[in-house]
Amino acid sequence: MMDLTKLSIGAMAKLNHVTEQTLRLYDKIGLLGPQHIDPQTGYRYYTIGQSMTLDMILYYKHMGFSLEQIKEEINKSIDSPMQINLEKRNAEISAEIKRLQMCQKSIERMLRKSRKYISLPRTGEIFLEYVKERKIIIYRTDYNILDSDYNHYQYALRLLKNYLYEINFPMIYFYNAGTIIRNKYLNTSSLFSNEIYLLIDENADYYPNDISIEMIPQGTYLSMCCSRFNQEKVYATMLLEEVRRKGYQIDGDYICEVISELPKNDDQQQQFYYKIQIKIR
Amino acid sequence: MMDLTKLSIGAMAKLNHVTEQTLRLYDKIGLLGPQHIDPQTGYRYYTIGQSMTLDMILYYKHMGFSLEQIKEEINKSIDSPMQINLEKRNAEISAEIKRLQMCQKSIERMLRKSRKYISLPRTGEIFLEYVKERKIIIYRTDYNILDSDYNHYQYALRLLKNYLYEINFPMIYFYNAGTIIRNKYLNTSSLFSNEIYLLIDENADYYPNDISIEMIPQGTYLSMCCSRFNQEKVYATMLLEEVRRKGYQIDGDYICEVISELPKNDDQQQQFYYKIQIKIR
DNA sequence: GCGACTGTAACGCTGCGTTATAGTAT
């Protein structure tokens, strides 16, 4: 039978299902050293009883403590309570679980968005669709967005996002962006908009106090998918013509929703895929 | 107004709430490079439109993808579906959440154990307590544990644990260990035990098929806390004397439960704190 | 010309896994 008080590092490792490197590391950082080191060869020798300490280390590790934290815990006497740290860790884990659940929400939303995109009609095709109520946050510029270029549009969007960032409204809650042309500007000869918006996830469970949210009503929308930035005026005109041709009644404001804005690394061009729509009755 | 198509790395970093190092890293690994690099100075210049790509990167990062994975996703065209990866990631997160919930169970059990320990009577004091039904796994040795030394006890325990490890019964489910003296050996002049056991968490939701579990019945136990290893015979004798003195009836087997076995790094001595008990009626 | 900015390069963090090279036990 092997000597239970003089186990080589390999024997100790095998007995406890850890690697020798792990044991060497624990020795090095002062977490668990061998009971004896041969002064001639430097060989580490452990006793079987130390596997109990190793058990505890692994247990703490399982609970998510760092080696440094475990070192503190291990060296405590039995009387000093570890409860505080355990409860703290418990709270941390709760927070982590919550974060992961938020991740899942994000993923599910992306999946929905992806599925939605796939089933969308081709560019330029006009179609009817029912849309649920949507929450948005609006940012007003001091110029006509429809006449400005892509960079200014992006900049305005960035300012809005940064505002939301500053008031701690998590980015994960908003995704698609777009512009609104109010009804009163629809019938003028030249279209005008100074409002960009961000869509807010319907599942958002938290809003800062000082945020002003607008609702876009549910209903039937006449829609068209587009792929060129800064051609909103052209597309919108086509849409309005269709409204007139079919004899629909315009109800509310005109909306342009950016569905997808694709970064491409190979060429330096941005690709777009967005949808414009107008509520009718 | 700043040039929205020639943002320095600092300006870009500020606009998007990332650090310059992050942008440099993303450039280096080919995830997101500046649109222009001054060939003279090597200065990086970004356009505002690239913050959209950065948004996506951060969004993917939030969902727990690695930079390498994000790189793949970003370079995909809109037509190739990212659904597979999203769903895979979703499953990963579910598994992670499950793991964390197991962690919490472990922590809560440790907290219970800790609170229990604090309220325990002093060493040597005999007291009555009600104990719930317990599940244990037993390992039989071919020698009298009460006559063997600490190392052999630890070794037997290790063999049991390794057996459980091999049949994939997670370590987190068992905690306290102990020995049993069967009733038939209680009345002999010399105490005998060849069974050590591990307590199984009552919340364990999984058992391997080929495991044999024994139940220790609920009921009233006469108990005593002890602090010296290998003195079980002495303590047990005291306990049996108390039974006789008070006129209790022994019901079932004698149990020795190791409550705490404390590793101490400062001196090389192990410290113990265990409880022996016998069911009475 | 000064301060704010930018560049590259290198080390640090965690918890080991993975070589590489050299000495040791049996």
Add this chain to the structure above:
DNA sequence: TATACTATAACGCAGCGTTACAGTCG
């Protein structure tokens, strides 16, 4: 002597943070 074992040292992993030192912008 063969071979299984052990030692130290160093690099790698992810995603940056953090120096340090030198050149550049307004």
